[in-house]
Amino acid sequence: MKVCHTQAMKMIKEYEEQKRILLMREDNYSQVSYKEGEKKIASDYNYNAVREAVKKLDGEVRKIRAALAEANCKVVVDDFDITIGEALVMLAQMQSERQHLEGMANSVQLSRRLTQNGVIEYTECLFDVAKVKQDVSELRQKISNLQVAIDRANLTNYIEL
Helix, strand or coil, X not given: CEEEHHHHXXXXXXXXXXXXXXXXXXXXXXXXXXXXXXXXXXXXXXXXHHHHHHHHHHHHHHHXXXXXXXXXXCCEECCCCEEHHHHHHXXXXXXXXXHHHHHHHCCCCEEEEECCCCCEEEEXXXXXXXXXXXXXHHHHHHHHHHHHHHHHHHHHXXXXX
């Protein structure tokens, strides 16, 4: 079966949700309580069946993730001339840089305060705050462009499952 990368990721989410529900049901129904002299309530819980179902779901997820990982090493993202895998790493790096620069962009170029002993203390940024704000704006646009390019690659490229 051929599916685009985005469909494969949605399939993974669905399998993981099925596993979560299965394990939650196991937590809720794998034990019964009853009082002395009362009849034990019958349960359809089956440990081996749950283990088999989890194993099957995990296998499907591994198969899809492996196919995606292989494709991410081969499929090139338009306008960036790098693979999806590289683009995902670059995206994380750019977002980290954006977060750091946004902190710097919130600085005041020159500030002053009165110390406890009545002396005026100045604090001056050793960088141009306006330039940092401009760099943050440009970086946000690059991040957006990269995200769209990754999304496009994930929608237009297919893997065989």
